[in-house]
Amino acid sequence: MATAKAVSYRSQEKHTSQTSQSFKTSTSTTKRKFKSSDEDFASITPPKLITADVSSSHISSQKQSSSSESSDTVRKKTSRAWKKEVGKTTLFGNDLQKLEEGLSRATNYMLMTTDRKALHQIAEERAQEAKDFIELCSARPASFDIPLRPHTVWERMAVKLACVVQGSPLPDAKWYKDGIQIRPSITPGKYRIQNKYGLHSLEIARCDLDDSGEYSITVSNAYGEATSYANVLVNSYEGTYAGADEEKFPTAMLETEADFAKVFLPSFPQELESYFLSCTFSSPLPKYQQNVQWFRNGMPLKESKWLQMEQTQQSAFLIFPSVHKEDEGLYTIRIPTLTGYKEHSAYVFVRDAEVSTAGVPGSPLDVKCHDVNKDYLFLSWSPPSTDGETNIIGYYVERCEAGTNQWLMCNDRPVKECKFPVGHLTPGHAYQFRVRAVNQRGMSHPSKVTKPVTMVDPKEADRTMVIPLDDMKTITVTKDELEAEVTVPLPPTNVHAAEKKDSYVVLCWDEPVPRGREPLTYLIEKSLHGSKSWQLANMDIPVHSPRFVVSDLAEGKQYSFRVRAENKHGISEPSLPSEPISLGKISAPLPPPKKVVAYRDTKTSAVVRWDKLKDADDCLGYYVYCCECGTNDWKTVNNKPVTSDR
Missing domain, CATH: 2.60.40.10 (Immunoglobulins)
Known part of the structure; x- marks a missing residue:
């Protein structure tokens, strides 16, 4: 019996040894064949099963030696062995290759995504720059292709004012009546404002006499502003034609209203030469149209030595005997009509006169x-x-x-x-x-x-009083007649410098009080500051006003001044000396304007804008110069300073 158990035990040990050898061989084969993860997992399974078989043999032998251990303890030991074997598994072979390929693909994808975003951003920036450049090139200030026109309507009729506006970017529009902005929401149904592709219109429903007036539209964008005006005349059925005389109005209606037949164009006369502007009308001017007016830069012109106006039944002339740079500007001729007025405008540029010596400056x-x-x-x-x-x-x-x-x-x-x-x-x-x-x-x-x-005394009027009497009579009394009797005058007071420049000083003082009836003259004395030696500053030059210009002063030195008053009775005592006074500093030249931008207005013109100088009270205006690209030959655009920023 014992021999049979020993044989059985040896056979079990031999079987266990063979199973262990088979497990080692299968594991090494798996590593050499580079199996997949699933195959590796399958290859892990046989050792566990073998371990389970070994454990079963071990359990059988333990049962023969001791039957105290239960089956639950065996299961726990088997579970621990399983977890231990799983923890020992590592990635190698095909799994490592697949991991590297996946990592490479992910890296390439991330780099491509980053490059695409950078390229997309650069493309967007360049597209925006191109868009801004195109907008700048196509930028135009707001203007009117077709302005408003006056209208005359009957009561309870509708009227529509329309105009065509251009500009880039598209301008905003506001409508006004007699300078007050029109708001359709305040009077619903009365006004209707529309904008269809640059065609702006204002429709007034059921006009009444209160709707008569001056209507205007103001359009503006970032590059400029423009305004157009038109009069609306509402007639009554009762015979009152908006203030016109009932008997004369029909007669005027029968006359042919004149219009412009031939007008003057932009011109370039030369300085000091004679020049004229002319305008011809389509028919003889009726009586109500004969009040022809001329304007320069919006200001009405009057006849003078330098400007003459002539007019015939069918033409009007503006004559310059000698053109000067001050005559440069926008000229307008205006003729009245039954419904308002008609006008025409053109710019006149004045060129420099010919000079005998090349290189001399232009005239102030x-x-x-x-x-x-x-x-x-x-x-x-x-x-x-x-x-x-x-x-x-x-x-x-x-x-x-x-x-x-x-x-x-x-x-x-x-x-x-x-x-x-x-x-x-x-x-x-x-x-x-x-x-x-x-x-x-x-x-x-x-x-x-x-x-x-x-040359008159500006205070003369202050020293004169006009006393009204009965029967429209007056009495004129001067302050000199009311002055007390003064023999030798008193000294002047408050001697000070009203203005200091680099080449002269303007002295001012107050007249003595009381002044006296006799006319006064003044003596001005000067002295180096700190010196007691006084000398006359107005040698043989009579000074009648309480102001004097001193020009013969040395640079860098300080002077004191005092003044004496003189009349036929004698010379007063000197005034108190002034504070130390010296010549002013030489004014520094103004800096050039900044942000100068030019953009095309029409095929033959351009608009130039710039930033005005800040804190420059001495700035009188701006001159604009131009030259062809690639050259340095700068030419003057305007011979008259421009005070605006465009």
Whole structure:
């Protein structure tokens, strides 16, 4: 019996050894064949089964030796062996290759996605730049192709105002009546506003007499603004034609209303030459159309020495005996009609006059007189549009008495600023002035001569009283007659500098109080600051006004001034000295405007815009220059300074 059990035990050990050897062989074969994950999982299964068989043999032997262990304990041990074998499995072979290929594909996909996003962003930026460039090239300010036209209607009829607007980007439109914006929501059913592809219209339903008035539309975009006007006249059936006389109106209706037959076009006359604008009408002007008006830049013109107006039954003329740069601008002729007016406009550019010496500057313009007093005044002007071949050194001021042609120089050295005080003038006389610009090449043509200016005391009216009496009579009493008897005058007071420039100082003071009845003259004394030596500043020059220009001062030094009053009885004591005064600093040139942008308006014109200079009170305007691309030959566009930013 014992022998049989020993044989059985040896056979079981032999079977277990063979099974273990088979498991090792199958595992090595699996590694060499690079099986898939499923095959690897299947290859893991036989060892577990074998382990289970081994465990079963072990359990049988344990049952023979000890029957105390239960079947649950065997299951737990088998489960632990299973988990241990699963934890020992690793990836290799085909699984590793597939993992690397998947990682490579994912990396390539991510790189391609990133590149596509970057390329898409670059493409969008370039497309936006191209779009902005196209919009900038096609940008145009708001304007009217067809403006509003006046209408005359009967009561309880509808009227429709229409106009054609262009501009890029598309402009916004607002309608107004007598300057008040029209809001259809306030009066429902009365107004109807439409915009169909640039055709703007305003329809007024069932008109009444209150609807008569001036209607306007204002269109604007980022590049400009424009306004068109039209009158609407609502007639009553009772015979009142909007203020027109009932008897005269039908007669006027029978006359043929004149229109423009031949008009003037944009022109380019040369400075100092004679020139005229003419306009021919389609028929003789009726009486109600004979009030022809001329405008320059929207301002009505009047006849003068420099401007003449002539008119016949079928034509009108505007004559310039001598054209100057001040005459440059937009000219408009207007004729009245039964329903409003008709007008035509064109721009006149004034070219520089021919010069004897090449490279000299152009002539100054807009010479004006300010602060006129008994014996002095201030002149101001605008610089010329062209400096010539070199920079402008300064300006010379000339004067002559009205009615003569004897021009005298007012300053010994060039004035660098466009402003100059002219003194030593005779009270009661009339003067005219002109200005020349000078550079290293020579002197320019003189500017346009000012109108005659009479030297009077501006405070004279304040010293005169008019007392009304009965029977429409008056008595005029001057302040001088009310002054107390004064022999030797009192000294003036409040001596100070009203203006300081790099070449002169303007002194001001107050008259002595009481002033006395006798006329006063003044003596001005100067002294270096800190010195007690006084010398006369107005040598042999009588000063009749409480203001004097001192020009012979040294740069970098300070001066004190005092003033004495003089009449026929004697000379007063000197006033208190002024505070130390020195010449002003040389004004720095203005910086150039920024953000200059030009865009095409029509086939032959362009619009230029720029940013105005900030904190530049001395800026009188802007000059625009142009040149062909690839060249440096800059030419003046406007000979008259532009005060706007376009």
